[in-house]
Amino acid sequence: MAEFPTPKDNAEWVLAFQQEARDIRAAFDQTYIPPLEPSELAKYIDHTNLGTELLAEDLDKLCDEAIKYGFATVCVRWHYISYCEQRLRGSSVGISIVVGFPEGTQRLQEKRAESIAGEHGGCTDLDIVLNRDLVRNYRYSEVYDELHNLRELDKIRPDGGHTKLKLIIETSQLTIPEVIVACVIARYARFDYVKTSTGMIGRGASIEDIRLMKFMARDKMKVKASGGIRDYNTAIAMIETGASRIGTSSGIKIMKEAVAAKEAREATDKDAEKAPDDTQPVGDDFPRLRKMEGEPQLLMKGPPFVQETIELEESEPLFESPTHWSGEY
Numbered sequence: 647m648a649e650f651p652t653p654k655d656n657a658e659w660v661l662a663f664q665q666e667a668r669d670i671r672a673a674f675d676q677t678y679i680p681p682l683e684p685s686e687l688a689k690y691i692d693h694t695n696l697g698t699e700l701l702a703e704d705l706d707k708l709c710d711e712a713i714k715y716g717f718a719t720v721c722v723r724w725h726y727i728s729y730c731e732q733r734l735r736g737s738s739v740g741i742s743i744v745v746g747f748p749e750g751t752q753r754l755q756e757k758r759a760e761s762i763a764g765e766h767g768g769c770t771d772l773d774i775v776l777n778r779d780l781v782r783n784y785r786y787s788e789v790y791d792e793l794h795n796l797r798e799l800d801k802i803r804p805d806g807g808h809t810k811l812k813l814i815i816e817t818s819q820l821t822i823p824e825v826i827v828a829c830v831i832a833r834y835a836r837f838d839y840v841k842t843s844t845g846m847i848g849r850g851a852s853i854e855d856i857r858l859m860k861f862m863a864r865d866k867m868k869v870k871a872s873g874g875i876r877d878y879n880t881a882i883a884m885i886e887t888g889a890s891r892i893g894t895s896s897g898i899k900i901m902k903e904a905v906a907a908k909e910a911r912e913a914t915d916k917d918a919e920k921a922p923d924d925t926q927p928v929g930d931d932f933p934r935l936r937k938m939e940g941e942p943q944l945l946m947k948g949p950p951f952v953q954e955t956i957e958l959e960e961s962e963p964l965f966e967s968p969t970h971w972s973g974e975y
């Protein structure tokens with residue numbers, strides 16, 4: 647930040663303070679997201695139940711909760727799509743189905759069949775599991791060909807709409823170079839989201855995952871955090887780091903904690919109104935700095951470990967196959 651010449655009088659000190667405060671706010675504006683209203687937070691959530699032997703009352707409960715809170719979608723296995731479509735008809739709640747779940751190594755024909763069932767069944771989102779085996783064996787063109795093929799299915803939607811495609815890359819099972827590969831290929835295949843985890847293997851989403859995936863998504867894709875997100879603070883931290891969707895089977899608990907957090911904020915604000923206001927704004931034209939609740943989650947421009955990884959590339963071929971295997975399934 648440019649250092650100003652030392653102010654000569656009070657008027658110049660006030661101008662300097664105002665500029666400093668603007669610089670701080672600009673920084674906060676980049677990283678500080680005002681507390682979300684519970685109704686706003688709900689729109690980030692895919693209310694998830696990926697059980698395979700659900701009863702009608704399980705699906706009724708999932709759908710009715712999603713309508714009550716205003717969740718973005720319900721997220722279920724593909725064979726429940728018609729039941730959920732009927733239960734949610736007329737509401738603003740979408741339907742996500744998982745494809746190639748949870749291992750992702752199914753043949754393209756199988757992933758196509760599940761995707762077509764979703765496209766024809768009225769789903770709004772397809773959460774498709776990446777074939778990590780192909781990534782691990784440096785078979786990048788085959789990964790792209792599969793994703794491109796599934797992206798093209800938009801053309802068969804009866805309503806001519808656009809299905810949001812999310813690629814579940816399973817970050818806990820990938821190296822950093824492999825996460826980069828998965829995100830770049832998803833971006834070239836024109837997927838709408840990259841999603842961290844199935845919630846079925848290893849750890850779930852981490853803040854570092856979201857930072858890296860947000861960085862790799864550029865302005866072409868969004869990021870969905872999923873797997874192990876059990877509470878309000880974790881969900882907010884993921885959103886502040888750059889997640890645009892939260893996949894969780896704990897959506898009701900998170901919403902109850904969101905309401906409690908809002909009530910606590912309102913109580914604090916009331917107390918603040920009673921206390922003497924010693925934080926007068928600097929200069930009339932500059933609104934008071936917002937009270938920060940804890941440290942804002944700094945959105946990093948480029949996570950350092952990404953630079954380290956790229957530097958590694960010079961020393962060893964991170965992205966190329968040492969012994970190229972073009973095996974066929």
Ligand SMILES: O=C[C@H](O)COP(=O)(O)O
Pocket residue numbers: 694696721843844845846850872873874875893894895896
């Ligand atoms: O988004 C899909 C995940 O399976 C949700 O994971 P979770 O059950 O750990 O919340």
